[in-house]
Amino acid sequence: MAALIVLTSISVLSLFSLGCVAALSLNYYDKTCPNVESSISNSVKSAATKDRTVIPALLRMHFHDCFIRGCDGSILLDSEGTNKAEKDAAPNGSLHAFFVIDGAKKELEAQCPGVVSCADILAVAARDAVVLAGGPTWEVPKGRKDGRISRASETAGLPSPSFNISQLQQSFALRGLSTDDLAALLGAHTLGFAHCSSFEGRLRNFDSTHDVDPSMRPSFAARLREICPLKGRPRSAGATMDPSPMTFDNTYYRVVLQGKGLFSIDQALLTHPKTKTLVTRFAASHNAFVDAFVRSIVKLSSITGGQEVRRNCRVVN
Incomplete structure (x- = not known):
C-alpha cells in the first residue's frame, strides 16, 4: 500500500462517491461460471511455484486497486495514447505479476466468455496468495464490475510510506x-x-x-x-x-x-x-x-465502482 505522493482529499472523496454500487454475492457465479475459483487458484499456484514473489505482489496489487476508484480492476489497465494509467505511476512502479491475472482471465474467457470481471479475479487471487503464504482463507464476495478509467494522477490517493x-x-x-x-x-x-x-x-x-x-x-x-x-x-x-x-x-x-x-x-x-x-x-x-x-x-474488497466486464483485463471493451 505504499505510495510516494500525498493524499488529495477532495479528489478521493469524489472518486469514492462511485463506490459500493454493485451487489456482491458469495454465489454470484454458481450458475454462470461454476469453476471460477478453482481456475483462479490454479493460475496463482502455478505462478507461485515458479516465482514466490507473485504472492506479496498480488496482495499489494489488490490493495492498490481498491484504494483508487474502488476494487474495479483499474490497476490492470494499460496506458493508452496520451493517458498514463495507474500501473505506470511512480507509486506502482514495482508492481508485478499482472501476467497471473491475464492467465486466469484467458482461461475463464474460454470457459465463460464475458462473465467474470477482472476485478473479481484480482480479489480472489489476492486471497489465494495469502493462503499460499500460510495465511487464512475467507469467502470472497463476487460480482464486481471493471472500471473504464485508469489515471496515474489519481494514485495520489494511495497512502505514503511516510504518513503519520x-x-x-x-x-x-x-x-x-x-x-x-x-x-x-x-x-x-x-x-x-x-x-x-x-x-x-x-x-x-x-x-x-x-x-x-x-x-x-x-x-x-x-x-x-x-x-x-x-x-x-x-x-x-x-x-x-x-x-x-x-x-x-x-x-x-x-x-x-x-x-x-x-x-x-x-x-x-x-x-x-x-x-x-x-x-x-x-x-x-x-x-x-x-x-x-x-x-x-473483506470490507476493503467490497468497495466497488466499475461498469463492465472486460474481455481483456488490460483494455476497456
Whole structure:
C-alpha cells in the first residue's frame, strides 16, 4: 500500500462517491461460471511455484486497486495514447505479476466468455496468495464490475510510506475504513520487500534535529544504512518487510514493537493509543490478527465502482 505522493482529499472523496454500487454475492457465479475459483487458484499456484514473489505482489496489487476508484480492476489497465494509467505511476512502479491475472482471465474467457470481471479475479487471487503464504482463507464476495478509467494522477490517493497516524486515518476513513481496519490491513506488510527509496528518508537527514528517525531502533537503522549506501548500491537494493517475508504471520507486529518497522507508517501505529493497543494484541496472538485481517480485507474488497466486464483485463471493451 505504499505510495510516494500525498493524499488529495477532495479528489478521493469524489472518486469514492462511485463506490459500493454493485451487489456482491458469495454465489454470484454458481450458475454462470461454476469453476471460477478453482481456475483462479490454479493460475496463482502455478505462478507461485515458479516465482514466490507473485504472492506479496498480488496482495499489494489488490490493495492498490481498491484504494483508487474502488476494487474495479483499474490497476490492470494499460496506458493508452496520451493517458498514463495507474500501473505506470511512480507509486506502482514495482508492481508485478499482472501476467497471473491475464492467465486466469484467458482461461475463464474460454470457459465463460464475458462473465467474470477482472476485478473479481484480482480479489480472489489476492486471497489465494495469502493462503499460499500460510495465511487464512475467507469467502470472497463476487460480482464486481471493471472500471473504464485508469489515471496515474489519481494514485495520489494511495497512502505514503511516510504518513503519520492522522494522515493514515484520514486516508482509510475516506474509503469507509476504521482505525481498527487500518491496524489490521497494515499487517499485509508481513509479506514482501521494499526498495531503499521507500524508506531511506528515515536513515539520513531525517529532520532538523535528527539524522536518523528516532522511532527506529539504532541497530536496525545502522543495518539499513549498510544495505542502502548513498553511492554504489544496485537498483534492486532494499529490505524485507519483516524477517519472514514469504509467510503470512504476526511477525510484522512484533518487529514494529521492537522499533524495526521499515516504513514510517509502520511505526506510526505506536503513536495512537488505539492502534498501539491493537499492535500489542496482534503481536501476542496470531489468531487475533488473522481474524481482524479477514474482516477488514473483506470490507476493503467490497468497495466497488466499475461498469463492465472486460474481455481483456488490460483494455476497456
